[in-house]
Amino acid sequence: MARTVDPERHEARRLVIIDAALTRFAADGYHGATTAAICREAGIGSGTFFHYFPTKLDLLLAILELGTGEVEEWFAAQEGRADAARVVAEFVERTAREATDPRMPGFVRAVGAVVAEPRVAAALERDERVQAHGLCGWIEAARRAGEVRTDLPAERLSQWVMVVLDGYLARLAADGLDAAAEREQLGDTVARLLAPAGA
Amino acid sequence: MARTVDPERHEARRLVIIDAALTRFAADGYHGATTAAICREAGIGSGTFFHYFPTKLDLLLAILELGTGEVEEWFAAQEGRADAARVVAEFVERTAREATDPRMPGFVRAVGAVVAEPRVAAALERDERVQAHGLCGWIEAARRAGEVRTDLPAERLSQWVMVVLDGYLARLAADGLDAAAEREQLGDTVARLLAPAGA
Amino acid sequence: MARTVDPERHEARRLVIIDAALTRFAADGYHGATTAAICREAGIGSGTFFHYFPTKLDLLLAILELGTGEVEEWFAAQEGRADAARVVAEFVERTAREATDPRMPGFVRAVGAVVAEPRVAAALERDERVQAHGLCGWIEAARRAGEVRTDLPAERLSQWVMVVLDGYLARLAADGLDAAAEREQLGDTVARLLAPAGA
Amino acid sequence: MARTVDPERHEARRLVIIDAALTRFAADGYHGATTAAICREAGIGSGTFFHYFPTKLDLLLAILELGTGEVEEWFAAQEGRADAARVVAEFVERTAREATDPRMPGFVRAVGAVVAEPRVAAALERDERVQAHGLCGWIEAARRAGEVRTDLPAERLSQWVMVVLDGYLARLAADGLDAAAEREQLGDTVARLLAPAGA
DNA sequence: CATGAATGAGTCTTCATTCAT
DNA sequence: AATGAATGAAGACTCATTCAT
Numbered sequence: 001m002a003r004t005v006d007p008e009r010h011e012a013r014r015l016v017i018i019d020a021a022l023t024r025f026a027a028d029g030y031h032g033a034t035t036a037a038i039c040r041e042a043g044i045g046s047g048t049f050f051h052y053f054p055t056k057l058d059l060l061l062a063i064l065e066l067g068t069g070e071v072e073e074w075f076a077a078q079e080g081r082a083d084a085a086r087v088v089a090e091f092v093e094r095t096a097r098e099a100t101d102p103r104m105p106g107f108v109r110a111v112g113a114v115v116a117e118p119r120v121a122a123a124l125e126r127d128e129r130v131q132a133h134g135l136c137g138w139i140e141a142a143r144r145a146g147e148v149r150t151d152l153p154a155e156r157l158s159q160w161v162m163v164v165l166d167g168y169l170a171r172l173a174a175d176g177l178d179a180a181a182e183r184e185q186l187g188d189t190v191a192r193l194l195a196p197a198g199a
Numbered sequence: 200m201a202r203t204v205d206p207e208r209h210e211a212r213r214l215v216i217i218d219a220a221l222t223r224f225a226a227d228g229y230h231g232a233t234t235a236a237i238c239r240e241a242g243i244g245s246g247t248f249f250h251y252f253p254t255k256l257d258l259l260l261a262i263l264e265l266g267t268g269e270v271e272e273w274f275a276a277q278e279g280r281a282d283a284a285r286v287v288a289e290f291v292e293r294t295a296r297e298a299t300d301p302r303m304p305g306f307v308r309a310v311g312a313v314v315a316e317p318r319v320a321a322a323l324e325r326d327e328r329v330q331a332h333g334l335c336g337w338i339e340a341a342r343r344a345g346e347v348r349t350d351l352p353a354e355r356l357s358q359w360v361m362v363v364l365d366g367y368l369a370r371l372a373a374d375g376l377d378a379a380a381e382r383e384q385l386g387d388t389v390a391r392l393l394a395p396a397g398a
Numbered sequence: 399m400a401r402t403v404d405p406e407r408h409e410a411r412r413l414v415i416i417d418a419a420l421t422r423f424a425a426d427g428y429h430g431a432t433t434a435a436i437c438r439e440a441g442i443g444s445g446t447f448f449h450y451f452p453t454k455l456d457l458l459l460a461i462l463e464l465g466t467g468e469v470e471e472w473f474a475a476q477e478g479r480a481d482a483a484r485v486v487a488e489f490v491e492r493t494a495r496e497a498t499d500p501r502m503p504g505f506v507r508a509v510g511a512v513v514a515e516p517r518v519a520a521a522l523e524r525d526e527r528v529q530a531h532g533l534c535g536w537i538e539a540a541r542r543a544g545e546v547r548t549d550l551p552a553e554r555l556s557q558w559v560m561v562v563l564d565g566y567l568a569r570l571a572a573d574g575l576d577a578a579a580e581r582e583q584l585g586d587t588v589a590r591l592l593a594p595a596g597a
Numbered sequence: 598m599a600r601t602v603d604p605e606r607h608e609a610r611r612l613v614i615i616d617a618a619l620t621r622f623a624a625d626g627y628h629g630a631t632t633a634a635i636c637r638e639a640g641i642g643s644g645t646f647f648h649y650f651p652t653k654l655d656l657l658l659a660i661l662e663l664g665t666g667e668v669e670e671w672f673a674a675q676e677g678r679a680d681a682a683r684v685v686a687e688f689v690e691r692t693a694r695e696a697t698d699p700r701m702p703g704f705v706r707a708v709g710a711v712v713a714e715p716r717v718a719a720a721l722e723r724d725e726r727v728q729a730h731g732l733c734g735w736i737e738a739a740r741r742a743g744e745v746r747t748d749l750p751a752e753r754l755s756q757w758v759m760v761v762l763d764g765y766l767a768r769l770a771a772d773g774l775d776a777a778a779e780r781e782q783l784g785d786t787v788a789r790l791l792a793p794a795g796a
Numbered sequence: 797c798a799t800g801a802a803t804g805a806g807t808c809t810t811c812a813t814t815c816a817t
Numbered sequence: 818a819a820t821g822a823a824t825g826a827a828g829a830c831t832c833a834t835t836c837a838t
Contacts, residue, residue, distance in 0.1 A: 046813085109311035
C-alpha cells in the first residue's frame with residue numbers, strides 16, 4: 001500500500017509544471033499567468049501545484065535557477081579549452097540558440113515584472129554573475145592571446161557582451177528582429193565589439 | 200460666466216500624475232504600483248486620478264506616448280542637417296542621457312509586464328517605428344556618404360543600433376553598468392557596429 | 399448687481415431638471431441614472447444640480463410628490479359631482495392617459511429600486527393613500543347609487559381597482575400590452591370588477 | 598483517486614446562495630444588496646460566491662430562470678386535462694400561493710431595477726412568454742368550451758390575466774393588500790375578467 | 797448664481813493559497 | 818499523493834456630493 005516516494009516521477013512532474021509555467025508566463029506575463037491557468041496547461045489540479053512549489057514565485061525562481069544551472073554547467077564543460085576567443089563566440093551562439101525558443105523573450109519580460117521582489121533580484125543577480133564570471137575568464141584569456149582589444153578590462157567587456165545579448169533578446173520580443181535570420185549577425189556584432197583596436 | 204476651465208492648471212496636474220506614476224511604475228512594476236500608491240505619490244485623491252485618466256492602463260499609455268512624441272520632435276528638429284553620421288551619434292547620446300533618469304530602466308520593465316495588452320503593444324510598436332524610421336533615414340544618408348558599412352541595409356543596421364540601446368538600458372537596470380561611466384563607451388560600441396568593413 | 403432671486407426662472411429650471419431626471423430614471427433606473435447623466439440631459443453643470451436638490455433622492459421624491467399633487471388636485475376638481483360611477487371611470491381613463499407617457503412604466507420601476515429608503519416608502523404610501531382615499535369616496539357613492547357591487551366594502555374595491563391599474567402599468571413596461579390599443583379594454587376590465595353581482 | 602466532486606453538495610450550496618440572495622434582493626433591492634451582504638446571509642466567504650456565480654447579475658438570472666422553469670414544469674404537468682377553465686383558475690391560485698412568500702414582491706421590484714441589462718430583459722421576456730403561452734392555450738380551450746368570453750382573442754385575455762396577477766403582486770408589496778385575506782378575491786376578479794359576455 | 801474639478805467611501809471582483817477528503 | 822472547493826485580503830474603479838472661483 002505504502003506508495004514509496006518515486007523521485008523520478010516527482011522530478012518528471014516538476015518539469016512538466018515548469019514547462020507549462022514557462023509557456024504561460026511568456027504568453028501572459030507573471031501576473032497575467034494565473035496559477036489556475038498554469039495548472040490547466042500542466043494538466044494538474046490546483047492543489048497539486050502547491051505540492052511541488054510552495055508559491056507561484058518559487059516556481060518562477062525554479063525556472064530562473066534552472067537556466068543559471070545550465071549556464072554554469074556549460075562553462076564547466078569548457079574547462080581546459082585553449083581557444084578562448086572561440087569559447088566566447090560559442091557562448092554567444094549558445095545564447096542565440098536558446099533565444100530560438102519562442103517563449104524566451106516573453107519569459108524575460110515576465111521576470112522583469114517581479115524584480116522588485118528581493119528573491120527574484122537575488123536570483124537574477126546570481127544568473128548575471130555566473131554569466132559575467134564565465135565570460136570574463138575567457139575574455140581575459142583571449143585578451144592575453146591578443147584576440148581581444150586591450151583598451152578595456154575584461155570585466156567591462158563581458159558587461160558589454162551582455163549588453164548585446166540582452167538587447168538581442170529584447171528586440172526579438174519586439175518583433176524587430178528575426179531570430180533565424182540574425183543569429184549570424186549577432187556573432188559579427190560581438191566580434192566587432194571585442195576586436196582589437198586596429199583590426 | 201465663471202469659466203473654471205483652466206487648461207494650464209489641468210495640464211500641469213496631469214504631468215504631476217504622470218511623473219508620480221513613472222516613479223511608482225519604475226519602483227514596483229505595473230501591477231505592483233497600485234493606483235492608491237500613485238495617488239499618494241502625486242498627492243491627489245483616488246477620485247482625481249480617474250478624472251485625468253480613465254484607467255491605470257491609460258496612464259501608462261500616456262507616458263509611452265509622451266516618450267514617442269519627444270523622439271518624433273527630436274528627429275523633426277534635425278531635419279536638414281548634412282552630417283548624418285553625427286546625427287546618429289547624437290541620437291545615441293540623447294538616448295543615453297534619457298537613460299540617466301534612474302527610473303527609466305524600471306519603467307521599461309514595467310511596460311514589459313503589460314505587452315499582452317493590445318493597446319500597449321500598439322503603442323510600443325509605434326514607438327519602435329518612430330525610432331527605427333528616424334534612425335534609418337540618417338543611417339542611409341551616412342551610408343551614402345561612406346561613413347557607414349554597406350554590407351547590411353540601413354533597416355537592419357538601425358535594428359542593431361536599437362539592440363545595443365535596448366541592451367544598454369537593460370544592463371543599467373541590472374546594475375551591471377554604471378550610467379555615468381559608460382555613456383562614452385556606448386558611443387564607441389555603436390561606432391564599431393556601424394563602421395565600414397575595412398576600418 | 400444684486401441679482402434678485404427670480405422665483406419664476408428658478409421654478410422653470412427646477413422643472414427642466416425634473417423632466418430630465420424622469421427621462422434618465424425611466425431609461426436607466428435609479429442607480430443607473432447618474433447625476434452626471436441627469437445634468438447632461440438637463441443641460442446644466444453638476445454644481446447647479448445641487449443648488450436645486452440637496453440630494454439625488456430628493457429629486458426622485460420631488461417627482462413623486464408632483465404626481466401625488468396632481469392626483470389630489472384632480473380629485474379636488476371633481477368635488478360635488480353627482481355621477482359617482484362616471485368619476486371612477488374617468489379616474490381610470492386619466493390614469494391610462496398618464497400611462498401614455500412612454501417614460502412612466504420605466505419610472506415606476508426606477509422608484510421600486512429605492513423603496514427600501516424610508517422617505518421613498520413614505521412618499522409612496524402617501525401617494526397610494528391619496529389615490530385610495532379619492533377612489534374610495536366615489537366608489538362608496540356609486541355603491542349607494544347601486545352602480546357598484548355591494549359584496550365588498552368600498553375600501554377593498556378601491557384596492558382592487560388599483561390592482562388593475564398597477565398591473566396595467568407593469569404590463570405596459572413589459573411590452574405585453576399596447577398602450578394605445580388597450581386603453582378602452584382597461585375601462586371594461588374595471589367595469590367588470592365593480593359590476594354589481596348579478597349584472 | 599479521491600473524486601471530491603460531489604454534485605449534490607454543490608447543488609445544495611448553490612440553492613443556499615440563491616435563497617440568501619432572494620432574501621437580500623427583496624429587502625434591499627438589486628443595488629442595495631451588496632455581494633458582501635449576500636455572502637453573510639448565506640454564510641459563505643466572498644470568494645465562494647464567485648465560485649458559484651461569475652457575477653452578481655448571473656445570480657439574479659439564476660433565480661429568474663428557476664422561477665421560469667417551475668412555471669414551465671407546472672404547465673407541463675397539466676398536459677391532457679379536460680377542464681380548461683379549472684386549469685386557468687388553478688394557475689391563478691398557484692401564483693397567489695407563490696406570492697405568499699413575503700420576499701416575492703420585493704424581489705420583483707429588485708429585478709425591475711436591472712431591466713436595462715439586456716440579459717435580464719431577455720430572461721424576463723422568456724418568463725413572460727412561458728406564462729403567456731401556457732395561459733393562452735388553456736384560455737383558448739376554455740373559450741371553445743364556452744366557459745370564457747369570446748369578444749377578445751385568447752392572447753389578449755391571457756395578457757389581461759397577467760395584468761391582474763402583476764397588479765396583485767405589486768399591491769401586496771405596497772401593503773395595500775393582505776395576502777392571506779385576498780387570495781380568494783383574486784380568483785373572483787379573474788373570473789369576472791374572463792366571464793362570457795352575458796353572465 | 798453657476799460651474800466643474802476634487803474627493804473618498806463603498807463596490808464588485810480576482811486570485812494565490814489552504815485543507816479536508 | 819492528488820484534488821478542487823473554500824477562503825479573504827487586496828485592488829481598480831464609480832459616483833454622489835462639496836467648494837473655491
